[in-house]
Amino acid sequence: MRSQSKKNASANQVDKFRRLARFVIQHHFGSRPARMKYKSAGLSNFVFETNHAEGDFIVRISPDKGRVNAFIKEQWCEGAARRAGIPTAEILETGFSIIPFPYAITRSVDGVEATGHPEREKIISELGSLASKINSIRTHGFGETFDWSGNELSRNETLKEYLEGEFGYEARIETLEKNRMCEASAIKSLRRVCREMMTLKTRPSLNHGDLRLKNVIVDTKGKIAAIIDWEKATSNIAPHWELSIALHDLDIDAKQNFIDGYGMKKKQFSDIAPYIKALNLLNYTDSINAAASAKDKKALERIRMRFAGVFDLYSL
Numbered sequence: 001m002r003s004q005s006k007k008n009a010s011a012n013q014v015d016k017f018r019r020l021a022r023f024v025i026q027h028h029f030g031s032r033p034a035r036m037k038y039k040s041a042g043l044s045n046f047v048f049e050t051n052h053a054e055g056d057f058i059v060r061i062s063p064d065k066g067r068v069n070a071f072i073k074e075q076w077c078e079g080a081a082r083r084a085g086i087p088t089a090e091i092l093e094t095g096f097s098i099i100p101f102p103y104a105i106t107r108s109v110d111g112v113e114a115t116g117h118p119e120r121e122k123i124i125s126e127l128g129s130l131a132s133k134i135n136s137i138r139t140h141g142f143g144e145t146f147d148w149s150g151n152e153l154s155r156n157e158t159l160k161e162y163l164e165g166e167f168g169y170e171a172r173i174e175t176l177e178k179n180r181m182c183e184a185s186a187i188k189s190l191r192r193v194c195r196e197m198m199t200l201k202t203r204p205s206l207n208h209g210d211l212r213l214k215n216v217i218v219d220t221k222g223k224i225a226a227i228i229d230w231e232k233a234t235s236n237i238a239p240h241w242e243l244s245i246a247l248h249d250l251d252i253d254a255k256q257n258f259i260d261g262y263g264m265k266k267k268q269f270s271d272i273a274p275y276i277k278a279l280n281l282l283n284y285t286d287s288i289n290a291a292a293s294a295k296d297k298k299a300l301e302r303i304r305m306r307f308a309g310v311f312d313l314y315s316l
Contacts, residue, residue: 014038017046020099021059027098028105029054044070044231049108056108058089061101068094068102069149070231075104076148077230080206086133089217089226111217111225119222120213124254126224127216128261131246134227135238137206143167146204146235159237160198169194172285179288179300181307182281193278197237205238211246239264240272244279252314281307 018036025033035051036059044067045060062071071094078088090107114123139146141155142162156162163169173190176182182190208215209232217226234241239262247255259269284303291299305311 014046017061017063017101018048020061020101020103021046021048021050024059024061024095024099024103024105025050025052025057028093057092058106058108059103060106061099061103063101065096065101068096071102071104073144073148073233074230077206077208077233080137080147081134081208081227081230084133084137086130087224087226089228109217109226109228111219114213114216114218114222114224117218117222119218120254121257122222123213123216123218123224124250124257125261127211127213127227127246128258129263130224130227131208131211131239131242131258132262134208134211135205135242139204139206139235141235142204143236144234159200159202159204162236163194163198167282169282172282175285175288176281179292181284181288181300181304183308186307190278190281193274194282197240197275197278200237202237204235207234207236207238207242209233209241209245211242212249237275240275241279243272244276244283247276248280 018038022032022036025036029052031053033050033052037049039047039049039058044064045062048059048061050057050059060071062068071091075091075094078091082088082090089109091104092107093105094103096102114120114127117123141147141152141157142159143156143166145151145154145156156166173187173194176190177187208227208230210229211227215227215229216224217228219225236242243259243262247258250258284307288300288303291303309315
């Protein structure tokens, strides 16, 4: 449910996908919606808020016909999380047959995005608790292809297979080296930690993959009403993968609130911290490649400063 400026979609495009969204609602509920409001052209979807006699819904339609699997994965993850007691926005239907584009119908959730809510500390602590529940959901296979998919031959049976193959950790390290993002000593340590991580005997678990406040809906009191946007969900090592993303842009107090909510003690966190840091560095390579392709020297330098630890105010 990420959004960009409405200027990114022309009026003709919006009208086209609004007609398709109306058709989808009429097909599934037997009558036209009372109201349909264009919400945004997301990074990959056209999004519409819909009022109908049967309830309020969000309709997402992707102009990319290849995104049907993304919707199917989201529906599986959202359902698994909801069955585990995690508040979600229920995805009622995904499809590709009644219109020539992939679509998803989600039940609307009352509340607001958590980013600007004054009860930030409380929300982050609860989010940590829900992250622990999400990571307790067992899955099969490491990576993007897991229980939601009927494909079994493309699953990574071990973490080592995933890191070496689908994730491509070596290529990511080469990106860091090529763009001079880290000192040679840091690259050496990163390789060592990755080798250690591949020896871990661990079962995969569900990871939301983007547990940040922009993907959290809260009520007026700051109680989490839904965790949304399961697009980046993955079956992976937990909580290492989850925390490498959820923690990286929080301040120090928020990090501690999240970890406290998760129920993790100091020693537990210290033991896995090297792996969290390694995954954080490696996941940054997508942004580094984008900045390098755009010849954005300023963006690259900003990332170098982060990696150099100059913002770490707690160690000498």
